[in-house]
Amino acid sequence: MSQIKFWQGNKAVAMGALAAGCRFFGGYPITPSTEIMEVMSEKLPELGGKFMQMEDEIAGIAAGIGASIAGEKAMTASSGPGISLKQELLGYAYMAEIPIVVVNVQRGGPSTGLPTKVSQADVMQAKWGTHGDHATIAYAPSSVQECYTTTIKSFNMAERFRQPVLVLSDEIIGHMREKIVIPDSETLEIIDRKKPKVSPADFIPYKADDDGVPPMAAFGDGYRWHVTGLTSDDWGFPTNKTEEIEKKANRIISKVERFREDIIEYKEDFMEDAEIVVVSYGSVSRSALRAIRVLREQGVKVGHFRPITLWPFPERQIAEISKKVKHIIVPELNAGQIVLEVERIACGKCEVHRKSLINGELYKPEEIMTFIKELA
Amino acid sequence: MPREDVKSFLRTKYLPHIWCPGCGHGIIMHAVLRAVTELKIPQEKLCISSGIGCSSRMPGYIDACTLHTAHGRSLAFATGVKMANPELTIVNVMGDGDATAIGGNHFIHACRRNIGIAAVIMNNNIYGMTGGQASPTTPEDTFATTALYGAIDPVFDICKLAIGAGATYVARSTVAQPMLCEQLLKKAIEHQKNGFSVVEIVSYCHTQFGRRNKRGKAFDNIKYLRDNSIMKAKADTMSAEELKGKMIIGEFLNINNAGEYTKRYDEVILRAKKA
Ligand SMILES: Cc1ncc(C[n+]2csc(CCOP(=O)(O)OP(=O)(O)O)c2C)c(N)n1
Numbered sequence: 001m002s003q004i005k006f007w008q009g010n011k012a013v014a015m016g017a018l019a020a021g022c023r024f025f026g027g028y029p030i031t032p033s034t035e036i037m038e039v040m041s042e043k044l045p046e047l048g049g050k051f052m053q054m055e056d057e058i059a060g061i062a063a064g065i066g067a068s069i070a071g072e073k074a075m076t077a078s079s080g081p082g083i084s085l086k087q088e089l090l091g092y093a094y095m096a097e098i099p100i101v102v103v104n105v106q107r108g109g110p111s112t113g114l115p116t117k118v119s120q121a122d123v124m125q126a127k128w129g130t131h132g133d134h135a136t137i138a139y140a141p142s143s144v145q146e147c148y149t150t151t152i153k154s155f156n157m158a159e160r161f162r163q164p165v166l167v168l169s170d171e172i173i174g175h176m177r178e179k180i181v182i183p184d185s186e187t188l189e190i191i192d193r194k195k196p197k198v199s200p201a202d203f204i205p206y207k208a209d210d211d212g213v214p215p216m217a218a219f220g221d222g223y224r225w226h227v228t229g230l231t232s233d234d235w236g237f238p239t240n241k242t243e244e245i246e247k248k249a250n251r252i253i254s255k256v257e258r259f260r261e262d263i264i265e266y267k268e269d270f271m272e273d274a275e276i277v278v279v280s281y282g283s284v285s286r287s288a289l290r291a292i293r294v295l296r297e298q299g300v301k302v303g304h305f306r307p308i309t310l311w312p313f314p315e316r317q318i319a320e321i322s323k324k325v326k327h328i329i330v331p332e333l334n335a336g337q338i339v340l341e342v343e344r345i346a347c348g349k350c351e352v353h354r355k356s357l358i359n360g361e362l363y364k365p366e367e368i369m370t371f372i373k374e375l376a
Numbered sequence: 377m378p379r380e381d382v383k384s385f386l387r388t389k390y391l392p393h394i395w396c397p398g399c400g401h402g403i404i405m406h407a408v409l410r411a412v413t414e415l416k417i418p419q420e421k422l423c424i425s426s427g428i429g430c431s432s433r434m435p436g437y438i439d440a441c442t443l444h445t446a447h448g449r450s451l452a453f454a455t456g457v458k459m460a461n462p463e464l465t466i467v468n469v470m471g472d473g474d475a476t477a478i479g480g481n482h483f484i485h486a487c488r489r490n491i492g493i494a495a496v497i498m499n500n501n502i503y504g505m506t507g508g509q510a511s512p513t514t515p516e517d518t519f520a521t522t523a524l525y526g527a528i529d530p531v532f533d534i535c536k537l538a539i540g541a542g543a544t545y546v547a548r549s550t551v552a553q554p555m556l557c558e559q560l561l562k563k564a565i566e567h568q569k570n571g572f573s574v575v576e577i578v579s580y581c582h583t584q585f586g587r588r589n590k591r592g593k594a595f596d597n598i599k600y601l602r603d604n605s606i607m608k609a610k611a612d613t614m615s616a617e618e619l620k621g622k623m624i625i626g627e628f629l630n631i632n633n634a635g636e637y638t639k640r641y642d643e644v645i646l647r648a649k650k651a
């Protein structure tokens with residue numbers, strides 16, 4: 001039976017994680033993400049899971065990776081400064097191919113910035129924050145409902161591709177309360193990591209299947225293997241051989257890139273005959289959609305495209321749109337980040353308009369209406 | 377030559393190891409292997425974790441569940457492993473820089489929680505892997521590539537730090553006493569059921585530290601460690617003046633009833649389920 005609740009976005013993230021099978025959380029308090037850890041501290045032990053308030057954000061992700069290596073689904077959550085601290089170990093999880101979900105409830109920055117105000121300025125950090133090449137998967141929920149569903153999907157993708165997956169929430173989405181329908185748990189699609197099918201004696205820990213993803217044993221379940229953040233061969237041991245380095249470097253990217261169309265999610269509204277399109281995500285998309293509804297009633301041919309996965313970015317879809325419309329407007333709560341992707345993909349086929357709000361506030365629908373009317 | 381049971385714990389395919397010939401770290405690995413084999417810990421239930429450094433390369437050579445993490449962070453990783461599977465025996469090895477500089481915060485908090493992990497600190501008084509920079513245990517007035525005019529920073533006493541932070545088993549040996557290393561390691565590993573244990577093993581890096589401090593040969597260092605270490609029982613009878621410049625070795629603390637963290641967490645689960 002599905003249930004109707006009135007929840008805060010952060011609570012929906014935590015409850016989504018539990019529904020996905022998360023049984024370990026490590027974290028450190030920071031506004032505006034703290035409610036996630038508070039809910040986890042209440043609910044995890046009820047389910048026999050483990051919650052740990054660690055000594056800092058680095059330890060939070062480290063413990064999560066450790067728990068994942070020992071077989072549990074694990075999550076950490078933070079904001080601003082805490083997310084910056086986690087970057088080195090995010091890279092560790094990409095390299096060692098350890099599933100973990102990392103939630104970033106975005107606030108204003110750089111540095112301590114604006115602890116209680118909204119921002120979308122970590123979108124490029126999500127893609128490039130840790131050093132070295134890797135493939136990023138990041139969801140941007142725009143409602144309490146989506147906080148729940150994208151967190152479950154994040155776990156599914158982390159388990160499927162054996163790597164970190166990010167939930168890029170923001171202060172408005174995280175703290176907003178609204179109606180949410182909790183689906184019957186029987187109806188949820190839950191993905192678990194592939195386990196080795198061979199005996200411990202025949203186990204080659206990083207030998208990938210055809211999908212590019214190696215099955216994963218857990219410490220303690222009878223398999224002996226080595227985990228390292230050094231570039232390694234199929235056996236998981238450090239290598240200096242150029243062909244092995246290249247193989248690993250390519251595989252951790254291609255295992256995701258090959259399936260980008262499976263991963264990419266987006267939502268289109270009023271797109272059929274649109275001449276102007278607003279591309280927005282997260283909290284901003286709520287104001288944008290409101291503006292578009294009002295203008296549609298006035299006969300303005302404007303549509304909305306909302307990436308749900310920011311990474312991988314819906315490139316093919318944006319390319320198609322850019323061929324059909326005159327203008328794409330990209331309003332963001334940063335100095336222009338996703339617009340860089342849109343400009344690159346549109347490549348002059350239509351006009352791309354960069355709109356930035358970096359004063360800690362959310363765009364009002366009227367402001368977005370003004371942008372549209374200027375072009376209509 | 378290592379015993380047969382010890383050899384069976386080695387990933388011989390990955391030998392020779394990366395350590396310089398004569399490095400003190402090998403003596404510690406051998407002692408760790410003798411301890412785990414004598415305790416008859418199954419390889420599948422043994423996790424050897426480490427940070428980054430010459431010392432932290434040890435897990436790669438041991439045929440168990442091995443986890444080579446990031447510089448300073450190993451105890452935080454190991455904490456997650458232990459919480460997810462309290463049945464695993466965890467031996468977490470670190471260098472002095474790894475454990476007390478970049479990883480100092482994780483170290484004191486692992487001590488405070490009293491989580492069932494045996495921490496082994498391979499203290500060679502220097503950053504070996506990066507070429508001989510000063511660490512928090514580089515003695516005052518000695519030389520390092522980042523202390524060319526003599527170090528002035530006071531050092532950490534790792535054992536006192538561990539006791540102050542709440543570890544419940546704390547001991548020290550040097551690589552000049554391999555049998556004592558083995559004995560203390562065995563007790564520390566067995567102590568996991570009671571909580572967090574720390575064994576500081578004073579090692580040496582003749583290549584990076586010794587060379588700049590008149591102890592350029594491996595043997596000079598073994599001799600130095602042997603001549604300057606005193607068993608705790610004897611040290612207890614000596615004056616502060618007599619103990620100047622000496623390392624006290626042996627067991628400093630062994631508390632069995634403080635409550636190991638994963639067991640205490642089981643109580644949390646019981647309380648939550650009742651609530
Ligand atoms: C975050 C980070 N900072 C710095 C380094 C470079 N680094 C590698 S090993 C090391 C020091 C190792 O010294 P220690 O822990 O004492 O171990 P030893 O090599 O002496 O055994 C440093 C600074 C790193 N790998 N990661």
Ligand code: SF4
Pocket residue numbers: 394395396398399400401430431500504505580581582583584
């Ligand atoms: S540099 Fe020093 S610590 Fe590292 S292997 Fe050589 S002797 Fe040992």
